[in-house]
Amino acid sequence: MGDDTNPLMMLIWILPIILFVFYGQQIQLLVTSGEIKKGIKKLNNFRLNSKTELIDYVNNNLNPANDPTKKIEQFLDYFTIMPVDMDPSGIVEKVRHTVRSREDYTRNHIKSMSPGINDVELNRVQTLLEISSSLQMIHKIVNHMFLTAKKQKNYPLILPVQMILPFLMEHAEAMNSSISAFKTGQPLGDGIGPMVVGKMMLDAKKEIISFQTALAKVEYEKRKLFLLKAEGPSSTVGRPDDALQKIVNDNKIDAVIMIDAALKMEGEDSASVARGFGAAIGGIGTEKFQIEHIATQNEIPIFSIIVKQTVKEAITLMSKDIADQADNVRSQVYEMILENTAEGQSIVVIGVGNTAGVPQ
């Protein structure tokens, strides 16, 4: 009973309340900072690792005339300014132009380091450069947001970083793990589409229809199939939108079937296969837009088959479960053709994704 009025006990109760009222945010900032610092340290390690791997790869495989370190470091800091979208009309064309200009610049940049480089090595180094550049950018942005919050001593500013960090870490870890697969030319989880279509076009005559994109024409059950995939085994996704435009210009197409890897939802099984409707293609959106535009203009239905996987599975060495689905997906493609088209019709089958390690 006496304790209720004891001034010492009152002070013990009141002091923490005062402390939390006036310094609560700073305390939370300190606790959260610890977690974010760990993440930033990890991101920095990924960034440095990818840069070292890239420089080692260039030195060991491209025999550059001069030390490439400075050129690579310069490239990693290159940025891309996306077109203004206040007036969205024509924005897709502008984004496509900007992205392709950057890709062309990167290729020329690599060629200048090693003029005799072949296409497979060129695409490999280009991919490694993009990975390294992306990891550098992620580290830079997270670090900036963290330091700004700390500088301003502003707890709410650090909340978005705390919320987004686990997702960014997942992507960064996946990119960091993908380096070895790209360096050794192994197929990725994302390569399931090209793997399926690549096998379908194995014995057929192939031609390059658009930039880094291969086409084969085959007959199946009195139907004409136009098989499209990126030109393997280089690390590239090709330009299926340009290829489809060329095919549609010269032929009457009755259906398009797209096979791609797709991100699985939490709780879904990895490597599970699903069928659907609409253009199954990722990326920045310009290719999807173009394919949808062609399909709409020509009234072509688009069917799709997706193989579900995590981010990490999609950009690292293909897992056994995904590889085991290739025959199943192929038979589903043939089934889809028979179900949705009639004899005498023409169908475009597109294997979407990175075709590293997957020829045709």
Add this chain to the structure above:
Amino acid sequence: MIFSKEKTILAYTVEKCTKCEKLNKRDFVMGDVLFTNSSKCSFCSEVTIIEKIFGQVLE
């Protein structure tokens, strides 16, 4: 390291005989590319083609 969550993934190549269709799983070696000719089949000596390349977690 015993508490590390990192898993070791090993790369494998599966060869399929074009004649007897027997499958052979071996370690991936640099230069292996899908659908290309590989070693001779141990059963019928026919040339095998690379059917799959995948990674498996080391148990």
